[in-house]
Amino acid sequence: MSGYLEASTSPNEPNGANPIRATERALSVAAENADHHTVDRTKLTPMMQHFVEVKEQYPHALLLYRVGDFYETFFQDARRLAEELELVLTSKDAGKGIGRVYMTGVPHHALDRYCRLLVEKGFAIAICDQVEDAAVAAKEGRQVRREVTQILTPGTLLDEGMLAARRNNFLAAMVMAGNHWGLAYADISTGEFLTTQSTELELLVQELMRLQPSEVLIPTNAPDLISMLRPGEKSQHLPECLPNSFCYTFRPQSPFSPAEARQRIIERFRVRSLEGMGCEHLPLGVRAAGGLLEYLEDTQKENYVALQCLRTYTIADYLILDHQSRRNLEITATVRDNTFHGSLLWALDKTHTAMGGRALRRWLLQPLLDIKGIRARHDTIQELVENPGLREDLRQLLRGIYDLERLTGRAGSGKANARDLVALADSLLKLPELAELAAYGSSPYLKALQKVPPQLEQLGQKLRANLMESPPLHLMEGNLIRVGINPQLDEMRETAKGDQEWIANLEVTERERTGISNLKVGFNKAFGYYISITRSKADQVPINYIRKQTLTNEERFITPELKEREARILTAREDLNRLEYEIFVELRTQVGELSEEIRNVSRAVAAVDVLCGLADVAVYQGYCRPNMVEGREIRIIDGRHPVVEQSLPTGFFVPNSAYLGGESVDPPQPPIPPPAAPPLKRGARGEKSLERPDLIILTGPNASGKSCYLRQVGLIQLMAQTGSFVPAASATLGICDRIFTRVGAVDDLATGQSTFMVEMNETANILNHATAKSLVLLDEIGRGTATFDGLSIAWSVAEYLATEIQSRTIFATHYHELNELASLLPNVANYQVTVKELADEIVFLHQVQPGGADKSYGIEAGRLAGLPTSVIQRAKQVMKQIEKHSKIAVGLRKGIQNKPPVPDAAQAAPMEQLDIFSE
Numbered sequence: 001m002s003g004y005l006e007a008s009t010s011p012n013e014p015n016g017a018n019p020i021r022a023t024e025r026a027l028s029v030a031a032e033n034a035d036h037h038t039v040d041r042t043k044l045t046p047m048m049q050h051f052v053e054v055k056e057q058y059p060h061a062l063l064l065y066r067v068g069d070f071y072e073t074f075f076q077d078a079r080r081l082a083e084e085l086e087l088v089l090t091s092k093d094a095g096k097g098i099g100r101v102y103m104t105g106v107p108h109h110a111l112d113r114y115c116r117l118l119v120e121k122g123f124a125i126a127i128c129d130q131v132e133d134a135a136v137a138a139k140e141g142r143q144v145r146r147e148v149t150q151i152l153t154p155g156t157l158l159d160e161g162m163l164a165a166r167r168n169n170f171l172a173a174m175v176m177a178g179n180h181w182g183l184a185y186a187d188i189s190t191g192e193f194l195t196t197q198s199t200e201l202e203l204l205v206q207e208l209m210r211l212q213p214s215e216v217l218i219p220t221n222a223p224d225l226i227s228m229l230r231p232g233e234k235s236q237h238l239p240e241c242l243p244n245s246f247c248y249t250f251r252p253q254s255p256f257s258p259a260e261a262r263q264r265i266i267e268r269f270r271v272r273s274l275e276g277m278g279c280e281h282l283p284l285g286v287r288a289a290g291g292l293l294e295y296l297e298d299t300q301k302e303n304y305v306a307l308q309c310l311r312t313y314t315i316a317d318y319l320i321l322d323h324q325s326r327r328n329l330e331i332t333a334t335v336r337d338n339t340f341h342g343s344l345l346w347a348l349d350k351t352h353t354a355m356g357g358r359a360l361r362r363w364l365l366q367p368l369l370d371i372k373g374i375r376a377r378h379d380t381i382q383e384l385v386e387n388p389g390l391r392e393d394l395r396q397l398l399r400g401i402y403d404l405e406r407l408t409g410r411a412g413s414g415k416a417n418a419r420d421l422v423a424l425a426d427s428l429l430k431l432p433e434l435a436e437l438a439a440y441g442s443s444p445y446l447k448a449l450q451k452v453p454p455q456l457e458q459l460g461q462k463l464r465a466n467l468m469e470s471p472p473l474h475l476m477e478g479n480l481i482r483v484g485i486n487p488q489l490d491e492m493r494e495t496a497k498g499d500q501e502w503i504a505n506l507e508v509t510e511r512e513r514t515g516i517s518n519l520k521v522g523f524n525k526a527f528g529y530y531i532s533i534t535r536s537k538a539d540q541v542p543i544n545y546i547r548k549q550t551l552t553n554e555e556r557f558i559t560p561e562l563k564e565r566e567a568r569i570l571t572a573r574e575d576l577n578r579l580e581y582e583i584f585v586e587l588r589t590q591v592g593e594l595s596e597e598i599r600n601v602s603r604a605v606a607a608v609d610v611l612c613g614l615a616d617v618a619v620y621q622g623y624c625r626p627n628m629v630e631g632r633e634i635r636i637i638d639g640r641h642p643v644v645e646q647s648l649p650t651g652f653f654v655p656n657s658a659y660l661g662g663e664s665v666d667p668p669q670p671p672i673p674p675p676a677a678p679p680l681k682r683g684a685r686g687e688k689s690l691e692r693p694d695l696i697i698l699t700g701p702n703a704s705g706k707s708c709y710l711r712q713v714g715l716i717q718l719m720a721q722t723g724s725f726v727p728a729a730s731a732t733l734g735i736c737d738r739i740f741t742r743v744g745a746v747d748d749l750a751t752g753q754s755t756f757m758v759e760m761n762e763t764a765n766i767l768n769h770a771t772a773k774s775l776v777l778l779d780e781i782g783r784g785t786a787t788f789d790g791l792s793i794a795w796s797v798a799e800y801l802a803t804e805i806q807s808r809t810i811f812a813t814h815y816h817e818l819n820e821l822a823s824l825l826p827n828v829a830n831y832q833v834t835v836k837e838l839a840d841e842i843v844f845l846h847q848v849q850p851g852g853a854d855k856s857y858g859i860e861a862g863r864l865a866g867l868p869t870s871v872i873q874r875a876k877q878v879m880k881q882i883e884k885h886s887k888i889a890v891g892l893r894k895g896i897q898n899k900p901p902v903p904d905a906a907q908a909a910p911m912e913q914l915d916i917f918s919e
């Protein structure tokens with residue numbers, strides 16, 4: 001408990017000396033009139049009237065209202081603030097006939113800390129400041145003038161302390177029209193601003209899940225709605241297809257209208273048409289972007305946001321990963337405990353700059369489809385791998401480069417302090433060196449870094465020459481600008497120097513004059529400069545000394561001359577500080593004016609940082625350059641899982657190969673021509689080859705490494721398309737349009753879905769969206785229901801993938817019966833993860849080899865996990881019984897052969913349900 005415990009004893013709350021009593025009183029007395037909507041405004045005090053007026057303008061935000069040294073809030077906002085920040089809820093008299101209303105507040109110096117906590121919880125905050133000297137207003141007998149100076153929302157943060165350095169903070173805006181949608185997003189701290197448009201709401205959700213925006217803007221017509229939904233909150237105005245895990249802000253329709261949005265973009269970027277931005281033909285994307293810009297204008301007030309020119313992108317240009325697959329592949333966080341440690345990003349991120357860290361995260365979440373783009377990244381990594389000297393020198397330089405993107409953003413919006421500009425200058429001055437080094441390389445990304453605009457170096461030099469080496473944090477304290485920069489400043493400093501020296505020498509001269517050897521000169525805020533003398537010597541002071549204060553052991557004096565000098569010094573200091581501030585603001589504006597150029601270079605720096613880091617990982621982890629090819633081939637020789645490998649002692653990870661998606665080579669005939677098996681569809685890619693099947697049925701005991709193998713193939717493909725080298729001896733990889741994974745579901749309690757339903761939903765999504773160019777990784781389909789249902793579903797899903805879709809698929813399963821498929825379909829092969837069986841235990845070899853496993857060793861796994869011996873013995877007995885009497889394999893084969901020769905699953909006759917336990 002903190003904050004308003006202090007506040008309640010403040011001058012703002014004369015009656016609040018006992019917060020507990022105040023709270024009780026607040027709860028009993030204020031409860032009835034606690035709503036600012038319904039309170040009789042005519043009876044409110046002038047300050048409360050103003051509070052309510054401002055609150056009406058910002059209904060979606062918590063209003064923090066400056067009163068003296070505190071930010072206070074009243075009515076419902078007070079309750080909310082007290083609840084969320086665990087502050088004392090107290091009360092304040094709101095006027096005659098109204099009585100007390102809820103109040104809580106925070107000390108002004110702790111505002112940033114509390115705001116950060118509130119924004120993290122998904123609140124918007126309107127900060128209403130006193131915008132004039134309270135003493136002036138008091139003298140004139142009126143209320144001090146207050147205005148909302150800042151609105152903080154989760155998606156519009158600029159302060160360093162509120163942002164995570166190595167991830168973007170996106171604000172998104174969307175427009176939906178039937179099945180079509182437009183999405184714009186911006187990170188106002190780095191200036192990125194992009195828009196896109198597409199169909200299928202499912203894709204919109206996936207795009208939102210990729211971006212993980214901190215706030216999403218939705219236009220709406222609904223009147224009186226609470227305009228902000230925090231994560232987890234529900235509203236009938238939120239379209240059903242959208243996940244409620246984000247913070248949504250409802251906005252009026254008009255800024256999202258085609259004409260207004262278009263006009264706003266044109267004015268903002270001072271262009272004649274949207275043609276150059278590539279979005280003239282994307283009306284929904286334009287509407288979303290216009291709505292986003294209007295929101296920034298509305299919330300950022302006088303803080304100009306330095307956005308880069310709007311760019312257009314197409315979802316189809318990137319590999320599509322749905323949210324589930326991204327989670328299962330543990331790209332940025334682990335599935336088990338949602339931590340960064342243990343994710344792919346953790347294993348690969350060796351970047352030195354925050355910009356590089358953010359770029360790598362973006363790259364991994366948005367792998368490329370364009371083979372040229374992928375090769376450009378591979379070429380650069382290869383050059384950096386082959387030239388370790390260049391790589392090391394580049395990395396050394398990158399280490400000293402600060403977050404240019406965000407520093408520029410803060411400068412552009414007038415929020416940067418002098419230390420920010422010094423850091424920016426240091427970084428800008430490293431750019432020519434970086435360009436010189438990059439000139440030793442010939443690969444695409446190094447070439448891009450060779451062109452650093454000369455004005456950036458000049459700007460760096462100017463900032464360095466103008467700003468003090470270590471300026472203070474606050475801008476009104478002086479000591480910002482060096483000597484020799486501004487003649488007026490120098491002259492003022494010279495004039496002030498005489499008085500300062502006089503005071504500095506005063507101690508010595510007065511000691512001599514008075515003969516008091518322990519005389520001292522001091523300064524405090526209340527009296528300014530004073531002369532201090534111990535009480536025993538007080539009667540020896542000269543006549544011109546005026547007594548000002550008596551303490552236990554000392555007396556403090558002033559003299560008329562001392563006060564005169566002091567007044568001159570203070571006025572001069574004020575003038576000096578103001579002039580220094582003005583010169584600083586001028587410099588900061590110049591930075592803002594070059595923000596586009598700085599950010600363009602920053603992007604090139606970030607990319608080289610990412611690629612240097614990936615080259616380092618490639619060298620130290622022994623990765624290879626994948627050979628990217630057109631077509632569907634996946635041939636990985638001795639692949640490894642990039643994260644599991646790093647968590648095991650060196651040499652412990654067992655490499656495994658994978659062969660999928662073969663192109664035509666002497667199609668072998670299926671060994672047993674299945675009379676009823678659906679014919680393979682041709683066309684997508686000609687003939688099949690067993691050497692590289694489309695679908696692998698992967699069997700093996702529990703904990704043998706099936707899931708690990710599955711993920712490793714997915715990760716290698718993803719890393720390759722991100723532009724990274726891959727953990728394998730060699731790899732030839734065709735481009736994948738999508739990677740799907742379905743790995744052991746858990747109950748989705750939030751949406752009330754059972755394990756099985758989650759599994760079926762995910763499987764349906766895969767079957768409805770996978771193509772022959774997709775990679776599908778399935779782990780244990782059909783486990784969450786009765787054995788026969790599960791087995792039947794697993795069979796038909798595998799069959800559908802192999803025959804109808806012909807995607808490249810690895811299907812890990814404990815249903816060994818699925819091995820039958822390989823004898824029925826030419827593009828299916830069986831693989832198993834092997835174990836060695838000793839007398840009374842099994843040894844995991846983690847080797848993937850051709851062939852199907854015939855045993856599960858589930859009971860052995862139970863024994864290893866510590867099940868009681870009697871349970872293990874009993875399980876063995878039961879298993880023998882079942883094996884003896886089960887008709888499963890026979891029945892299943894019968895079922896397959898009975899299947900009519902129609903490939904359409906919907907028309908297929910249901911398979912007979914067999915009773916595994918019947919005699």
Ligand SMILES: Nc1ncnc2c1ncn2[C@@H]1O[C@H](COP(=O)(O)OP(=O)(O)OP(=O)(O)O)[C@@H](O)[C@H]1O
Nearest residue numbers: 652653654655701702703704705706707708709846
């Ligand atoms: N190739 C490998 N080399 C070394 N260790 C491995 C390898 N593959 C997996 N392992 C180890 O084995 C453990 C179990 O692997 P995994 O979870 O993939 O088994 P599984 O066959 O999917 O089990 P289950 O069927 O119970 O889900 C992993 O945590 C990992 O430590």
